Amino acid sequence: MNKLLISLLVSFGISGFAFAEGDAAAGQDKAAVCFGCHGADGNSTAPTFPKLAGQSAGYIVKQLSDIKGGVRQSPLMMGFAAGLSDQDMQDLAAFFSGLDVKAGETDPAKAELGKEIYVSGLQDKGVAACAACHGPAGEGNALANFPALKGQYAAYVDSQLKAFASGARANDPNGMMRDLAKKLSDAEMAAVASYIEGLK
Structure with a gap:
């Protein structure tokens, strides 16, 4: 095949x-x-x-x-x-x-928490690492239709996490993102969104 x-x-x-x-x-x-x-x-x-x-x-x-x-x-x-x-x-x-995404910058004040969530997740809250589906460098997984995140605007990522958490956005496979996002605080969403914007 x-x-x-x-x-x-x-x-x-x-x-x-x-x-x-x-x-x-x-x-x-x-x-x-x-x-x-x-x-x-x-x-x-x-x-x-x-x-x-x-x-x-x-x-x-x-x-x-x-x-x-x-x-x-x-x-x-x-x-x-x-x-x-x-x-x-x-x-x-x-x-x-086929175009090249331009990376932004991570807010230094949010970098540590953002990296922790993205790379390791939050075990005490049952939040899986973002990297598990979206790749260590935010490259995504095309075969699984998991989007590339690297360089994406923090404001946009944050808005989508909030939409998933509230259920306003519900087109994620098996509710994966909704289940994850609702476990994150606003501060945690902002931190991981900022980290993602700086991924290259």
């Missing part, structure tokens, strides 16, 4: 669907409407919008599909996702996944 077939089977088994490979050049042409929020190089200029550069194609496709289908609530993105075909999503994902 070749690597592509294995990848498709794993993607189907975890995320509920498989996707074909997109065309990055076509995706670049289609991405002009995305640039205002996410940047022409996939590195958004506003910390409330996620950086898409370097994100796995499968994860981008899943999020767009979830938003279009109403599984992930995002009133701002819904207007954009609603008109996308499956091929559009694949092409956009191919384009953004």
Whole structure:
């Protein structure tokens, strides 16, 4: 069984669907409407919008599909996702996944706690290490559709952790992120989010 077939089977088994490979050049042409929020190089200029550069194609496709289908609530993105075909999503994902993410900086005051949570987790609270799913350098796990986190804005990561904790965001496999996030305090969320922004 070749690597592509294995990848498709794993993607189907975890995320509920498989996707074909997109065309990055076509995706670049289609991405002009995305640039205002996410940047022409996939590195958004506003910390409330996620950086898409370097994100796995499968994860981008899943999020767009979830938003279009109403599984992930995002009133701002819904207007954009609603008109996308499956091929559009694949092409956009191919384009953004091929770009380089720009890392930010970790707040020194939050670095120690943030690193502890990311690398080791919090055993006393039953919080697993972020690195277990998202990789030691935040590179993610494309086969499992676990997103790359490295360099992502702290403000965006913090907002998503809060959304998972409250249940406002509920498109995580088997509620994994919801179960984890609700065990974190606001200070712990802020710390690990800041640590993630500085990952390179």
